[in-house]
Amino acid sequence: MKVEKLNLANSIKEFERAKQLMPGGGPPTRRPSFFVPGEYPIFFEEGKGARVKDVDGNEYIDYMCAYGPIIIGYRESEIDEAVIKQIREKGFCFSLGQTYENRLAEKLKELIPCAEMSLFVKTGSDGTTASIRLARAHTKRTKIVRCGYHGWHDWCVKGKGGIPKKLYEDVYEFEYNTLESLQELLKVHGHETAGVIMTPFGHPLDQSLQEPKPGFLEGVKELAHQYGAVLIFDEVRTGFRISMGGAQKYYGVTPDIAVFGKGMANGYAIGVVTGKEEIMTNAGSEVYVSSTFFPNSLGYIAALKTIEFMEKNNVLEAVWEKGRYLMNGIKRAIERYDAGGEISGIPPMMFISFKNEGEKSSEEKRIDFYTQMIRRGVFIHPFHHGYVCYRHTQEDLDYTIRAVEESLEYLKNKYPGIRNL
Ligand code: PMP
Numbered sequence: 001m002k003v004e005k006l007n008l009a010n011s012i013k014e015f016e017r018a019k020q021l022m023p024g025g026g027p028p029t030r031r032p033s034f035f036v037p038g039e040y041p042i043f044f045e046e047g048k049g050a051r052v053k054d055v056d057g058n059e060y061i062d063y064m065c066a067y068g069p070i071i072i073g074y075r076e077s078e079i080d081e082a083v084i085k086q087i088r089e090k091g092f093c094f095s096l097g098q099t100y101e102n103r104l105a106e107k108l109k110e111l112i113p114c115a116e117m118s119l120f121v122k123t124g125s126d127g128t129t130a131s132i133r134l135a136r137a138h139t140k141r142t143k144i145v146r147c148g149y150h151g152w153h154d155w156c157v158k159g160k161g162g163i164p165k166k167l168y169e170d171v172y173e174f175e176y177n178t179l180e181s182l183q184e185l186l187k188v189h190g191h192e193t194a195g196v197i198m199t200p201f202g203h204p205l206d207q208s209l210q211e212p213k214p215g216f217l218e219g220v221k222e223l224a225h226q227y228g229a230v231l232i233f234d235e236v237r238t239g240f241r242i243s244m245g246g247a248q249k250y251y252g253v254t255p256d257i258a259v260f261g262k263g264m265a266n267g268y269a270i271g272v273v274t275g276k277e278e279i280m281t282n283a284g285s286e287v288y289v290s291s292t293f294f295p296n297s298l299g300y301i302a303a304l305k306t307i308e309f310m311e312k313n314n315v316l317e318a319v320w321e322k323g324r325y326l327m328n329g330i331k332r333a334i335e336r337y338d339a340g341g342e343i344s345g346i347p348p349m350m351f352i353s354f355k356n357e358g359e360k361s362s363e364e365k366r367i368d369f370y371t372q373m374i375r376r377g378v379f380i381h382p383f384h385h386g387y388v389c390y391r392h393t394q395e396d397l398d399y400t401i402r403a404v405e406e407s408l409e410y411l412k413n414k415y416p417g418i419r420n421l
Helices: 009-021 077-089 100-111 122-139 179-192 216-226 246-251 277-284 297-312 315-338 362-375 394-414
Strands: 045-046 051-054 057-060 119-122 143-147 170-173 193-198 232-235 257-260 271-276 341-346 351-355
Touching: 009 341, 057 394, 077 297, 100 257, 100 271, 100 297, 119 122, 119 277, 119 394, 122 143, 122 257, 122 271, 122 277, 143 179, 143 257, 170 179, 179 193, 179 216, 193 216, 232 246, 271 277, 297 315, 315 341, 315 351, 315 394, 351 362, 362 394
Parallel strands: 143 170, 143 193, 193 232, 232 257
Antiparallel strands: 045 051, 051 057, 119 271, 257 271, 341 351
């Protein structure tokens, strides 16, 4: 396998230009500092299926899937053609609604257990923010208890620069898979808590992923309801990925409302808050949620077509199958090379991380491993779990497993002290 350092001259040149034009050269999740600087590409030129090409002509098997929206593959013609047809024959930006909003809301009702009424937005952050506003309006309470990443808005973002304290001081965080931490918070704030919002599957940044322990989601639901709070699942990553009805369908625990985004339209911008009528209906009266681009047609057309395609082709069954194959191959490689690697997650969403041991810290091993992977043409993120999509081929999966084996072998040879202390 080819292993030289990649030629990234054009990426680097464009990034120098970008830094003069956009703060930080672009959003934090797209900057080199969020990958391995000097080793990862900075600008992509094109994508097709599960492959992407950068502006220097390097090609990669992509396991980031645009941070999640690509569930089928890049440039999926059936979806893109439906969108192009809409643009050519009807247009997509109007002053009034279009009837496919109804069709999509009906489809969600069919697929998602909690979906009785839907409120369409454009991004995951729009959706999570609307969801807590709905919970606050419904309960006439202020406090929010949360667990997971919910986007960039004032109430939940980690970086507090530019945000007055009063905009997040009523928001408390509990620990995933630890009911006691929720219990403690609700003991103190429960009677003023409007909503408990959480990612039903645990995916903290740069750490191992966690499935819910038996009884955890059920326990959260019981506690939330015991205190009269609305239970909100943030399914922005899990929706249309771990099952068509999200994690709530897969784990069999139905929240009061939920937020979906990313995977539902194979890359086109659309998100949704969907849930119980008695809560959602507040958005028909006192809660104002509206934006010029929320009714923009392209996301709806793409979502309807994506869902149709996924049902027709059993996309998620295939994604699970491919993910299982990949995960098993990686597990075998981790055991064989014994270099301190770990794999966590579930087949559609998985993450390779490293333990502190031997003479090298987990961070150094992480950087070395992911450097080896990107040099082998596998675009997989050092600080964020990866995704499997429908267009990953058997050849892609086998190649990736070989790349993992070689990268772990490299690590083992470079740091013979690992596991020998
Ligand atoms: N919730 C979760 C679980 C997410 O992963 C994200 C995006 N990474 C968001 C909310 C915010 O979505 P968006 O970036 O589309 O605003």
